[in-house]
Amino acid sequence: xxxxxxxxxxxxxxxxxxxxxxxxxxxxxxxxVKDLQxxxxxxxxxxxxxxxxxxxxxxxxxxxxxxxxxMDPSEATTxxxxxxxxxxANMIGGNVKSLVPGPSQLSLPWxxxxxxxxxxxxxxxAFSNFVASSQxxxxxxLRRAPGSPIxxxxxx
Amino acid sequence: MKILIVDDSKxxxxxxRRTLRQAGFEDHDVDEAENGREGLSxxxxxxxxxxxxxxxxxxxxxxxxxxxxxxxxxxxxxxxxTSEGTAEMREMAASNGAKFLIAKPFDGDTFxxxxxxxxx
Numbered sequence: 001x002x003x004x005x006x007x008x009x010x011x012x013x014x015x016x017x018x019x020x021x022x023x024x025x026x027x028x029x030x031x032x033v034k035d036l037q038x039x040x041x042x043x044x045x046x047x048x049x050x051x052x053x054x055x056x057x058x059x060x061x062x063x064x065x066x067x068x069x070x071m072d073p074s075e076a077t078t079x080x081x082x083x084x085x086x087x088x089a090n091m092i093g094g095n096v097k098s099l100v101p102g103p104s105q106l107s108l109p110w111x112x113x114x115x116x117x118x119x120x121x122x123x124x125x126a127f128s129n130f131v132a133s134s135q136x137x138x139x140x141x142l143r144r145a146p147g148s149p150i151x152x153x154x155x156x
Numbered sequence: 157m158k159i160l161i162v163d164d165s166k167x168x169x170x171x172x173r174r175t176l177r178q179a180g181f182e183d184h185d186v187d188e189a190e191n192g193r194e195g196l197s198x199x200x201x202x203x204x205x206x207x208x209x210x211x212x213x214x215x216x217x218x219x220x221x222x223x224x225x226x227x228x229x230x231x232x233x234x235x236x237x238t239s240e241g242t243a244e245m246r247e248m249a250a251s252n253g254a255k256f257l258i259a260k261p262f263d264g265d266t267f268x269x270x271x272x273x274x275x276x
Contacts, residue, residue: 015260015261017261018261018263019260068171069167080166083167086165090165090212091239092239093239094238094239094240094259094260097240098240098242106212108212
């Protein structure tokens with residue numbers, strides 16, 4: 001059984017409230033995806049195959065990093081941003097893993113900056129749009145066809 | 157008491173430290189390690205009373221970190237703080253000697269409730 005968009009919404013709100021303490025508006029309109037330059041992702045393999053993606057603007061990536069590291073967002077380094085945004089995908093992905101058929105494994109997160117990403121043999125099964133700290137945020141889940149290779153765009 | 161936080165994410169190590177303070181455990185000493193391999197060395201040198209470990213880490217993951225400790229005869233109190241909390245993982249954690257598994261995201265209330273019996 002696939003996770004639902006409602007599941008994604010609930011998990012994202014939990015992460016934002018308990019870990020970040022930042023403003024989060026739900027039921028946001030579809031973002032302009034070219035504004036979402038930063039992507040973090042974890043893959044689930046096993047009883048269910050797919051990926052969980054967190055996509056946001058660079059400005060929001062800095063804001064999230066500032067909150068997690070308790071620092072001025074403008075001073076966040078590339079490594080700190082990759083760490084923070086990767087951990088958001090890890091938390092949401094770990095909870096998605098609990099919702100899908102197992103046994104399964106969760107990959108370490110990877111983070112990419114820039115460009116439109118295409119996941120071959122994968123199709124969206126759930127997503128949720130938000131406005132976080134006045135910036136667009138998209139959380140999506142892609143289901144991968146059984147037996148398809150795991151997308152590998154490098155480690156963060 | 158001494159607490160060792162083991163997580164490959166520096167951001168998460170900071171959040172665990174912050175949550176320990178929010179839960180009222182600010183008087184305890186805290187040290188950190190980046191993965192299970194480094195955790196094994198830190199357990200030896202730091203001699204913590206409690207280990208809070210992530211599960212999914214490079215080099216040596218959390219469950220193998222715990223298995224290595226127990227295989228070496230080390231019975232330090234050990235709990236997982238991880239994004240994954242399936243029934244299978246909780247069972248595997250407990251059967252290998254973990255005292256608890258806290259699933260991310262968490263808050264100070266959860267830390268207070270789960271950790272208090274182990275930090276008194």
